[in-house]
Amino acid sequence: MKATPEALLQQVFGHAAFRGEQAAIVHHVAEGNDALVLMPTGGGKSLCYQLPALLRDGVAIVVSPLIALMQDQVDALRQLDVRAACLNSTLDADAARTVEQQLLAGELDLLYVAPERLLTPRFLSLLDRAPVALFAIDEAHCVSQWGHDFRPEYRELTILHERWPGVPRIALTATADPPTQREIAERLQLQDAQRFVNSFDRPNIRYTVVQKENARRQLLDFLQAHRGQAGIVYCLSRRKVEETAEFLAGHGIDALPYHAGMAADARASNQRRFLRDDGVVIVATIAFGMGIDKPDVRFVAHMDLPKSIEGYYQETGRAGRDGEPSEAWMCYGLGDLVLLRQMIEQSDSGPERKRLEHRKLDALVGYCESMRCRRQVLLANFGEDYPQSCGNCDNCLQPPEAWDATEAARKALSCVYRTGQRFGAAHLIDVLRGGESERIHQFGHDRLGVHGVGADLDARTWRGVFRQLVAHGLLDVDTEGYGGLRLAEASRAVLKGEQTVMLRRVAGKRERERSASGRATAPAIELAPADLPLFEALREMRARLAREQNVPAYVVFHDSTLRAIARDRPDDRDALARVEGIGAAKLERYADVVLEVLRNADETEVTAP
Known part of the structure; x- marks a missing residue:
C-alpha cells in the first residue's frame, strides 16, 4: 500500500474527512475485495474507486458509457496531478495510440473506457499485458434489461471476472430499485460482493x-x-x-x-x-x-x-x-x-x-x-x-387539502359516457361548464343533460379532477385513437353511488405563491455582504484560469471552496492548504494567484472611502 486512505484523501483531494460509507468502501476495495455500491448522485461515488486506484499497484480500468463524463473526470483528476486518461471515439488514432502506450508502460493510475471498446479483442489483449489494479463499472444499472438505460454491452462485462478473477471489481450506480439491484449482482457475477447501500435521499x-x-x-x-x-x-x-x-x-x-x-x-x-x-x-x-x-x-x-x-x-x-x-x-x-x-x-x-x-x-x-x-x-x-x-x-x-369530490367525479364520469367516450378533457370541461362552442353544437352536446352541470367549478379545478380520475384508474386513455377518455371498470361503483372519491384540491394562485416564497436558497457557507466582492473576484479568477486551460470552471475550484476562501481570507500557503477542496497539487498550482486576489481585495478595502 502506498499510503493510508485518509492521508491521500487530504493530500490529493483536499478533503479532511470521508462522507458516509466512503471510508469503508475505499478500505474494502483497496484490500482487493469486490463491492456493489449504491449511492445517490453527488454522494461521492467516484472517490470510491479513484482512491483505491491510487492505493493499489497498477491502473484502474473504469468502465463508463458516458463520453462527456469521462473527459470531465480526466480533466478534474489531472488538476490533482493524478495520471488519468480515457479511450473513446473522440480520440484520433495518434491520441489513442499514445494512451495505449501509457497503459502498457504503467504510466496511468486510471483509464476510462467505454464498454464497447473494452470488449474488443485488441483492448482485452492490451489488458493482458498491463498491470490492472481494479475494475470499476460505473452506471451499473445499465446492465438491467428492464431499466431505463439498458446497454446490452454491460451484459458481457462478466468477462472481467472470468478472465481476471484475482482483480477486484466495484460496480456503482445512483439509480436502482431493489429488483434492479438484484439483477446487477446476478448479471455481473457480484453475488458474493459486499453491498454498500447508502440512502438515496438528496436532502439538499x-x-x-x-x-x-x-x-x-x-x-x-x-x-x-x-x-x-x-x-x-x-x-x-x-x-x-x-x-x-x-x-x-x-x-x-x-x-x-x-x-x-x-x-x-x-x-x-x-x-x-x-x-x-x-x-x-x-x-x-x-x-x-x-x-x-x-x-x-x-x-x-x-x-x-x-x-x-x-x-x-x-x-x-x-x-x-x-x-x-x-x-x-x-x-x-x-x-x-x-x-x-x-x-x-x-x-x-x-x-x-x-x-x-x-x-x-x-x-x-x-x-x-x-x-x-x-x-x-x-x-x-x-x-x-x-x-x-x-x-x-x-x-x-404547503400541505395539500383533500376534498370530497364524489359529486364532481360522478358528473365527470357521466359526461365521458354521455359524449360517447371519445373526447379529451378540454372538450369535456367545456361541456360541463356549459360552453357554447361550435364543436359543442356540432356534436349536439349542448342538448345533453350534463351540459352546464359543472358550472360551479372553474376550469382549473375540473382539469385537476380529470387528471386525478385518470391517475386513480377511474378513467382510461384511448391510446389507440386520439387520446380520448373512456370509463374504466372501477368507475361503476362511483356512478352507482357505492364509492366516494377524495381528491387533492388544486392550489390557488395565493397558495402557489406562498409555497414558492419558501424556497431554500442559502448555501452551506453563507457570506457576509462585505465578502461578496471578494467571492466574485475569485470567480473571475477561476473563469480566467479555466479558459486558459480549456477546462470547466468547477474543475479548477468548486463554488464552496471559493466561498470558504472569501470567508476565511487565508493569508499564506499554510492557511490556504487548510481550506476544504485544496490538496497539494492545487495548492502548488494556484496558491500564488489566489493569494494575489486576496491581497488586492485587502488593498481595495483599505483604500475605499
Missing part, C-alpha cells in the same frame, strides 16, 4: 410538482428566483426544446437548446458552454444529462412528465451535486399522461415490456398526485423507508 434538493396551466409562464415565474444560476429544463420533444429555449432567451435568460436532432457541432458547443460558463440554462430532451458532472446546477425543471420514477430521480439528481440547496420542479398535466400512454402502446415493445412501462409510469403519477411528503414517496420506490416528513418539498411546506 427541494421537490415541487405543479399543475400545468400556462407552462412557459409558470417556468418563467419559477426561474425568477434562479437568475444567473445554472440549470436544466427538460422537455419531451425536440420542437418544444427549441421553442422553450427561444422563449427563455427572449426574456433575458441565457438559455441554449440541446437535442439529438441538432447538428453535432452545435450540440457539442451548447453543452460546452453550459459546462464551462456560469449561469447558463440548457433546455434539453433526456438525450442530455447522463454523465454531466457539473456540480453547481441549481435547478432541474421538467416541462413534461418523465417516463418513470427512476428517470425522474436520475434527472433531478443532476441538481446540487455540490451539496448546496437546489430545486427539482415539475409542471405536469393530463396531456402528458395521455401522450406517454400513447407512446407506450404505439411502441414496438412486446406486451411484457409495455406492462412494465405502464407500471413505471403509474408509479411516477402516484408520486405526482400523492398528498404525502414527496421524499417519502420517492424513496419508497427505491425500497427505502423515510419515516419523518422532510420539510423540504411542496407537500411539507
Whole structure:
C-alpha cells in the first residue's frame, strides 16, 4: 500500500474527512475485495474507486458509457496531478495510440473506457499485458434489461471476472430499485460482493410538482428566483426544446437548446458552454444529462412528465451535486399522461415490456398526485423507508387539502359516457361548464343533460379532477385513437353511488405563491455582504484560469471552496492548504494567484472611502 486512505484523501483531494460509507468502501476495495455500491448522485461515488486506484499497484480500468463524463473526470483528476486518461471515439488514432502506450508502460493510475471498446479483442489483449489494479463499472444499472438505460454491452462485462478473477471489481450506480439491484449482482457475477447501500435521499434538493396551466409562464415565474444560476429544463420533444429555449432567451435568460436532432457541432458547443460558463440554462430532451458532472446546477425543471420514477430521480439528481440547496420542479398535466400512454402502446415493445412501462409510469403519477411528503414517496420506490416528513418539498411546506369530490367525479364520469367516450378533457370541461362552442353544437352536446352541470367549478379545478380520475384508474386513455377518455371498470361503483372519491384540491394562485416564497436558497457557507466582492473576484479568477486551460470552471475550484476562501481570507500557503477542496497539487498550482486576489481585495478595502 502506498499510503493510508485518509492521508491521500487530504493530500490529493483536499478533503479532511470521508462522507458516509466512503471510508469503508475505499478500505474494502483497496484490500482487493469486490463491492456493489449504491449511492445517490453527488454522494461521492467516484472517490470510491479513484482512491483505491491510487492505493493499489497498477491502473484502474473504469468502465463508463458516458463520453462527456469521462473527459470531465480526466480533466478534474489531472488538476490533482493524478495520471488519468480515457479511450473513446473522440480520440484520433495518434491520441489513442499514445494512451495505449501509457497503459502498457504503467504510466496511468486510471483509464476510462467505454464498454464497447473494452470488449474488443485488441483492448482485452492490451489488458493482458498491463498491470490492472481494479475494475470499476460505473452506471451499473445499465446492465438491467428492464431499466431505463439498458446497454446490452454491460451484459458481457462478466468477462472481467472470468478472465481476471484475482482483480477486484466495484460496480456503482445512483439509480436502482431493489429488483434492479438484484439483477446487477446476478448479471455481473457480484453475488458474493459486499453491498454498500447508502440512502438515496438528496436532502439538499427541494421537490415541487405543479399543475400545468400556462407552462412557459409558470417556468418563467419559477426561474425568477434562479437568475444567473445554472440549470436544466427538460422537455419531451425536440420542437418544444427549441421553442422553450427561444422563449427563455427572449426574456433575458441565457438559455441554449440541446437535442439529438441538432447538428453535432452545435450540440457539442451548447453543452460546452453550459459546462464551462456560469449561469447558463440548457433546455434539453433526456438525450442530455447522463454523465454531466457539473456540480453547481441549481435547478432541474421538467416541462413534461418523465417516463418513470427512476428517470425522474436520475434527472433531478443532476441538481446540487455540490451539496448546496437546489430545486427539482415539475409542471405536469393530463396531456402528458395521455401522450406517454400513447407512446407506450404505439411502441414496438412486446406486451411484457409495455406492462412494465405502464407500471413505471403509474408509479411516477402516484408520486405526482400523492398528498404525502414527496421524499417519502420517492424513496419508497427505491425500497427505502423515510419515516419523518422532510420539510423540504411542496407537500411539507404547503400541505395539500383533500376534498370530497364524489359529486364532481360522478358528473365527470357521466359526461365521458354521455359524449360517447371519445373526447379529451378540454372538450369535456367545456361541456360541463356549459360552453357554447361550435364543436359543442356540432356534436349536439349542448342538448345533453350534463351540459352546464359543472358550472360551479372553474376550469382549473375540473382539469385537476380529470387528471386525478385518470391517475386513480377511474378513467382510461384511448391510446389507440386520439387520446380520448373512456370509463374504466372501477368507475361503476362511483356512478352507482357505492364509492366516494377524495381528491387533492388544486392550489390557488395565493397558495402557489406562498409555497414558492419558501424556497431554500442559502448555501452551506453563507457570506457576509462585505465578502461578496471578494467571492466574485475569485470567480473571475477561476473563469480566467479555466479558459486558459480549456477546462470547466468547477474543475479548477468548486463554488464552496471559493466561498470558504472569501470567508476565511487565508493569508499564506499554510492557511490556504487548510481550506476544504485544496490538496497539494492545487495548492502548488494556484496558491500564488489566489493569494494575489486576496491581497488586492485587502488593498481595495483599505483604500475605499
